[in-house]
Amino acid sequence: xxxxxxxxxxxxxxxxxxxxxxxxxxIQNLPWGVFSDxxxxxxxxxxxxxxxxxxTALEAAGIVEPAPGRRVFxxxxxxxxxxxxxxxxxxxxxxxxxxxxxxxxxxxxxxxxQKGATMHLPIFARSYTDFYxxxxxxxxxxxxxxxxxxxxxxxxxxxxxxxNGRASTVVVSGTGIRRPLGQLKxxxxxxxxxxxxxxxxxxxxxxxxxxxxxxxxxPVTTVQAWEMIFGFVLLNDWSARDVxxxxxxxxxxxxxxxxxxxxxxxxxxxxxxxxFVVAPPERALPLLPYLxxxxxxxxxxxxxxxxxxxxxxxxxxxxxxxxxxxxSAAQQIAHHxxxxxAMETGxxxxxxxxxxxxxxxxxxxxxxxWNGRDPVTVAGGTRSFLQDGDSVTLRGWCEGAYRxxxxxxxxxxxxxxxxx
Amino acid sequence: xxxxxxxxxxxxxxxxxxxxxxxxxxIQNLPWGVFSDxxxxxxxxxxxxxxxxxxTALEAAGIVEPAPGRRVFxxxxxxxxxxxxxxxxxxxxxxxxxxxxxxxxxxxxxxxxQKGATMHLPIFARSYTDFYxxxxxxxxxxxxxxxxxxxxxxxxxxxxxxxNGRASTVVVSGTGIRRPLGQLKxxxxxxxxxxxxxxxxxxxxxxxxxxxxxxxxxPVTTVQAWEMIFGFVLLNDWSARDVxxxxxxxxxxxxxxxxxxxxxxxxxxxxxxxxFVVAPPERALPLLPYLxxxxxxxxxxxxxxxxxxxxxxxxxxxxxxxxxxxxSAAQQIAHHxxxxxAMETGxxxxxxxxxxxxxxxxxxxxxxxWNGRDPVTVAGGTRSFLQDGDSVTLRGWCEGAYRxxxxxxxxxxxxxxxxx
Numbered sequence: 094x095x096x097x098x099x100x101x102x103x104x105x106x107x108x109x110x111x112x113x114x115x116x117x118x119x120i121q122n123l124p125w126g127v128f129s130d131x132x133x134x135x136x137x138x139x140x141x142x143x144x145x146x147x148x149t150a151l152e153a154a155g156i157v158e159p160a161p162g163r164r165v166f167x168x169x170x171x172x173x174x175x176x177x178x179x180x181x182x183x184x185x186x187x188x189x190x191x192x193x194x195x196x197x198x199x200x201x202x203x204x205x206x207q208k209g210a211t212m213h214l215p216i217f218a219r220s221y222t223d224f225y226x227x228x229x230x231x232x233x234x235x236x237x238x239x240x241x242x243x244x245x246x247x248x249x250x251x252x253x254x255x256x257n258g259r260a261s262t263v264v265v266s267g268t269g270i271r272r273p274l275g276q277l278k279x280x281x282x283x284x285x286x287x288x289x290x291x292x293x294x295x296x297x298x299x300x301x302x303x304x305x306x307x308x309x310x311x312p313v314t315t316v317q318a319w320e321m322i323f324g325f326v327l328l329n330d331w332s333a334r335d336v337x338x339x340x341x342x343x344x345x346x347x348x349x350x351x352x353x354x355x356x357x358x359x360x361x362x363x364x365x366x367x368x369f370v371v372a373p374p375e376r377a378l379p380l381l382p383y384l385x386x387x388x389x390x391x392x393x394x395x396x397x398x399x400x401x402x403x404x405x406x407x408x409x410x411x412x413x414x415x416x417x418x419x420x421s422a423a424q425q426i427a428h429h430x431x432x433x434x435a436m437e438t439g440x441x442x443x444x445x446x447x448x449x450x451x452x453x454x455x456x457x458x459x460x461x462x463w464n465g466r467d468p469v470t471v472a473g474g475t476r477s478f479l480q481d482g483d484s485v486t487l488r489g490w491c492e493g494a495y496r497x498x499x500x501x502x503x504x505x506x507x508x509x510x511x512x513x
Numbered sequence: 514x515x516x517x518x519x520x521x522x523x524x525x526x527x528x529x530x531x532x533x534x535x536x537x538x539x540i541q542n543l544p545w546g547v548f549s550d551x552x553x554x555x556x557x558x559x560x561x562x563x564x565x566x567x568x569t570a571l572e573a574a575g576i577v578e579p580a581p582g583r584r585v586f587x588x589x590x591x592x593x594x595x596x597x598x599x600x601x602x603x604x605x606x607x608x609x610x611x612x613x614x615x616x617x618x619x620x621x622x623x624x625x626x627q628k629g630a631t632m633h634l635p636i637f638a639r640s641y642t643d644f645y646x647x648x649x650x651x652x653x654x655x656x657x658x659x660x661x662x663x664x665x666x667x668x669x670x671x672x673x674x675x676x677n678g679r680a681s682t683v684v685v686s687g688t689g690i691r692r693p694l695g696q697l698k699x700x701x702x703x704x705x706x707x708x709x710x711x712x713x714x715x716x717x718x719x720x721x722x723x724x725x726x727x728x729x730x731x732p733v734t735t736v737q738a739w740e741m742i743f744g745f746v747l748l749n750d751w752s753a754r755d756v757x758x759x760x761x762x763x764x765x766x767x768x769x770x771x772x773x774x775x776x777x778x779x780x781x782x783x784x785x786x787x788x789f790v791v792a793p794p795e796r797a798l799p800l801l802p803y804l805x806x807x808x809x810x811x812x813x814x815x816x817x818x819x820x821x822x823x824x825x826x827x828x829x830x831x832x833x834x835x836x837x838x839x840x841s842a843a844q845q846i847a848h849h850x851x852x853x854x855a856m857e858t859g860x861x862x863x864x865x866x867x868x869x870x871x872x873x874x875x876x877x878x879x880x881x882x883w884n885g886r887d888p889v890t891v892a893g894g895t896r897s898f899l900q901d902g903d904s905v906t907l908r909g910w911c912e913g914a915y916r917x918x919x920x921x922x923x924x925x926x927x928x929x930x931x932x933x
Contacts, residue, residue, distance in 0.1 A: 095800070102567070109586065121592075125894075132825060172928070175880060219680075219681070220640075220679065220680055220681060235763070238763075239763070242841065246762050246763055248696075248698075248705075248759055248760060248762070251696060251698075251704070251705050252696055252705075254760070254764055254766055254767075255764065255767055256676070256677070256764040256765050257676070257677035257679055257767070257771075258677060259640065259677055259854055260639075260640055260680075261639070261640060261726075261729070261854065261855040261856070261857050261860075262843070262853075262854055262855050265731070271729075271730035271853050273851075273852035273853050274732060274851050274852060274853070275799065275851060275852055276668075276671060276672055276851075278668075278671075281689075285668075285671050285672075285801065286801070287801050287802070287851070293805070306681075307774075309681070309682050309684070309691075310772070310927070310930060311692035311930060312694060312930060312932070313931040313933055314933045319933070333852070336852070339673065340669055340674070340762070341764075342666050342668070342762070342767075343655070343658075343659070343666055343674075344645060344675065344676040344761075344765040345673055345676050345761075345763070345764040345765020345766070346765070347674075347675055347676055347677070348848070348849070348852035348854060349695050349852070350853060351677075351852050351853075351854035352729075352730070352852040352853040352854055353729070353853070360850060375896055381696065381706070381707050382707070382932070383703065383707055383932060383933055396795050427933070428768070429768070430933075431693075431694050431695060431696075431707070431933070432693035432694060432695055432753070432768035432769070432771050432772040433682075433691050433694070433771075433772040433773070433930065434679055434681065434682055434768060434771035434772055435681040435682050436681070437681050440681075445647060452852065479708070507730070508733060509855065510730060510731060511852070512732070512802070512803060513732040513733055513734045513737070513803055513847070513850075
């Protein structure tokens with residue numbers, strides 16, 4: 094995607110908070126979300142400074158009209174708008190930027206304070222797929238689960254490995270996550286028992302949200318795949334490691350990852366991220382042509398993980414960057430569709446845990462503590478895995494001529510339910 | 514579920530074809546589907562004899578009214594009706610049976626011929642999960658993929674093993690299935706290549722359709738799980754074995770099963786199947802309490818597989834019965850929700866391939882031909898795996914004081930697309 098006026102670093106908004114240094118939501122960002130204020134109705138908006146521009150109200154007033162003759166912002170999800178495709182996304186983004194521009198702005202726009210708004214899940218998550226695209230993560234987990242000699246599976250350097258996740262439990266930042274029950278069996282236990290997971294973990298990921306899809310039976314190129322992406326969110330793929338290790342052979346993770354997946358509330362558009370695209374890591378082996386990229390699609394996106402025990406302040410326990418991912422979202426989607434699998438509006442594609450090359454850049458407690466052996470220090474104690482009341486917050490931002498912030502992706506662990 | 518007047522074997526309809534011996538759709542069946550005729554509008558109906566009773570029209574006329582004050586049959590899917598729950602399903606079934614009963618029937622009902630109608634996907638498949646519940650199938654496949662010593666994974670006798678499938682490619686019987694492209698690598702190939710699958714297979718399964726769900730974080734008992742099931746369909750989980758064997762470690766099947774899943778058009782209700790519930794196979798090991806059943810939930814459902822090469826007649830290549838399944842749908846759903854995973858209206862739960870104890874009762878070519886070693890004989894030749902133009906039809910029925918037929922579940926293989 095070529096740069097245009099919406100990427101102009103000199104552009105300023107008539108909303109002062111959007112021009113403040115370090116603001117996550119300058120006029121160059123304009124991420125999309127779904128919010129409600131006191132009247133409770135879900136509305137679509139874009140973040141600008143410390144405010145939200147109510148796009149549902151703009152459409153009702155005829156100020157923006159992405160689909161002439163019908164409303165696409167009235168359903169409380171971005172899906173109807175996303176289905177209109179990249180040309181409409183881009184034109185609408187340009188129109189909103191013009192409305193907010195210091196030179197051309199209309200100061201009588203429907204704006205609400207972010208502070209008083211409740212954020213909701215921005216999309217109907219049609220399907221959720223989770224990949225495994227960090228070589229460092231795959232190597233670390235493989236070493237722990239299968240030994241150093243079998244760490245990286247033989248297929249890993251040839252294809253983006255992924256699995257279908259559970260869309261029904263994709264929730265927005267701020268939703269409590271109940272500790273899961275599951276079958277637990279230590280290596281020397283004769284039989285499993287049912288109990289609350291004792292190895293509850295997070296996974297730091299980036300989520301790509303598909304705006305458009307492909308027909309069943311019709312694979313796509315990486316170029317087409319990239320154009321299907323509406324935007325990105327931060328994603329926490331909560332994981333129960335003790336459940337996982339007992340259940341995952343031979344058909345993959347199931348209940349160990351089915352109880353909750355948290356995403357950040359603001360969808361940062363692919364178009365906004367265009368200035369922060371960077372080359373991927375060097376290829377260890379040649380890829381098959383359907384995975385070739387004619388332009389890079391990795392993102393230079395700084396990431397960090399905060400952990401706050403109940404009643405304690407947060408400690409940043411890891412810092413990394415999405416640029417480390419071995420496979421881009423475009424490659425993942427091209428692989429996802431190679432069989433003829435239909436991708437659809439609202440599909441959520443998790444990158445897989447993002448781990449960097451250093452021990453403090455790992456994206457899960459499993460790796461940070463090496464399966465509990467080396468606990469991390471947090472306010473008031475240490476953690477091998479998550480305890481009830483722990484709050485985990487993922488943060489992410491691109492920094493260049495300006496800053497593009499992602500909203501925080503937070504979840505707090507609630508106690509396990511009673512067995513049924 | 515206790516038996517009631519809708520199960521009365523003496524009951525007859527004023528529609529003669531429903532009373533014919535061997536009819537799949539007597540008044541005791543009343544399976545639900547979505548159809549259109551010449552005007553193209555999708556409508557909800559139930560099959561009766563060789564006709565379809567147009568329930569969308571009945572609702573519009575005020576003759577049935579499952580949700581007073583609003584329409585639930587106007588959206589072209591069963592989901593809004595299914596979401597109303599078991600008491601409404603049962604009352605509506607009883608009302609429809611009364612309308613069709615020889616003693617009380619109204620002969621001025623909106624009926625259309627099945628012959629001239631087009632059947633559509635009856636549900637919006639919210640999510641699709643596929644299990645692996647036949648001990649014989651798991652043992653056969655495990656022997657081929659991992660050797661006889663590791664055939665049945667250590668967890669298999671303790672939990673229903675399953676994985677999340679792809680909902681976007683669930684299609685109705687009669688939809689063509691395009692041969693998938695995928696990464697192929699024989700054991701002695703140095704690197705994989707991209708190509709059309711050379712080991713394309715079917716899997717004979719039963720699909721449970723959830724009418725209602727559970728809240729995230731709230732597991733359910735097997736009794737509750739059974740009550741969440743609206744009905745059952747036949748299901749063909751098309752599989753590319755060569756893609757599968759290269760991709761499935763460590764995160765499970767992905768593109769090898771993402772290109773298509775076919776279901777039969779008529780949803781036979783759980784209530785209609787109540788007289789055909791039978792005990793499961795003997796347990797080899799005790800199950801954890803959350804998987805205990807206070808009543809059996811296996812189904813005595815005869816199944817067969819027909820294969821017809823292009824331009825040739827069908828050959829029945831296997832016969833089996835769903836009663837062989839080691840885990841019931843109720844146990845699968847209770848396990849699916851044990852982590853707090855939310856189940857939802859429209860979820861489709863595949864049983865896993867249904868194989869019986871004898872070589873001619875195996876539910877996939879992989880097993881029937883022992884990975885191609887022993888081809889099966891069909892009209893005009895033999896088959897190790899499927900060829901382009903082959904048509905596979907699954908059939909199923911319960912037989913007792915009357916017969917409950919499932920609609921045929923058919924798919925024909927189309928040639929692979931060009932590489933993207």
